[in-house]
Amino acid sequence: MTDPRGPAEAKARLRRQLVAARARRSRAAREHAAVAFDRHLAELLADRPHLDVAAYLPLATEPPLEPALVTAHHRGHRIWVPVCEPGRRLSWARWTPDTPERSGGAGGLREPVGARHGAEVMHAVGLLLVPALAVAPGGARLGFGGGYYDRFLATLPRTAHPELRTVVCVFADEVLPAGSVPVEELDAPVPLALTENGTVRLEEPAGPARRTR
Template sequence: MASKEEIRSSHRSRRAALTQASLETAGAGIARHGLRWASSLAGPRDGTFALYLGVGSEPPTMPLLRTLHEAGHRVLLPVCEPGLELSWVYWAPESEFVRGRYAPVQEPAGTRHGVAVMRGVDGIVLPATALDLTGNRIGQGGGYYDRFLASLAGVLSEAGTRHTTGPLPTAAVVYDDEVLPAGSIPAEPFDRSVAAALTPGGLLRLGKARGTG
């Protein structure tokens, strides 16, 4: 079995070779399938979703951000804080982005909210460089999202949580060929699996959720 770093490096190299046309096509597919997923979770009302900004050769998420906003949903984007913590800022098309202080990423400017804001969220869209059909995820290597996902259980058990039918739905965004066979990604105790892969080609249920629609 390849190590996480070997898989991450290989996929980053392939991503770097993508053309602008390929990125635009991927962004359109992610937006289309992401909106369908979000609509299935929010139902007839406007929902709230935590996402991130994909940049460079990463799967583009800006089309999805705009599509969700146009559909009436609220969007939260992360800000990296000390100690591998994330805070969250509500995003709109006019929002300003600034260079992150603690990570080399673009982050939204605005009022920051702690993890408790997730009590009002319908679903979470995560970054990844690879997924396997078991639901194991390889992120960017910083550890922010594993720590964030681990912190959710206590927050979501409190009163006022919008999503009450089970774990908060999660989907990680990758290209179609970055969804690997079950067991391809080594799982460590601190890793947190995800429920679905959101790709330009569609939404694929992972792990125990496979085959449920």
């Protein structure tokens, strides 16, 4: 059902609900999810052992991806994580478990300290992990409202490796029914979601930047 107040206000209301729900998630549930994300990320990378991974460093209430990134690093994948730049742009820096970081990014984003690179790093990336608060069938993604990833995803057809998978990371109960996530004109859809229960297809592939296998 369409919210008569418009998508922006509907998004803000839904964000508040989802942020509160994440804050209530128990430590035991997060620890269980960390093990599951580690396993499922390894499955996604099984057929692309020589390609890089572009991810992000999760905050305390986000899906616990960091153990999975450590595993991917030890299996030989180069890991790139974002740095917020002026103009709501993202640059990318190499990350290892020993990389120093700071927490001065938009929304408290954890950012690595080191050389920054542009979208050209996507030429070697086989898996792009995107943060979100929720997704829905059709590829609708509810981000945190900054617009950084929507702008970045719009550039992917020009910069992506031909085998790139774009995957949004959420908890299983954040995959909402169709029509539950308000969509605006500039919102970039995503084809796949990674949850602690496995991978969920959200939409059919729509070009090189969203090709899956």
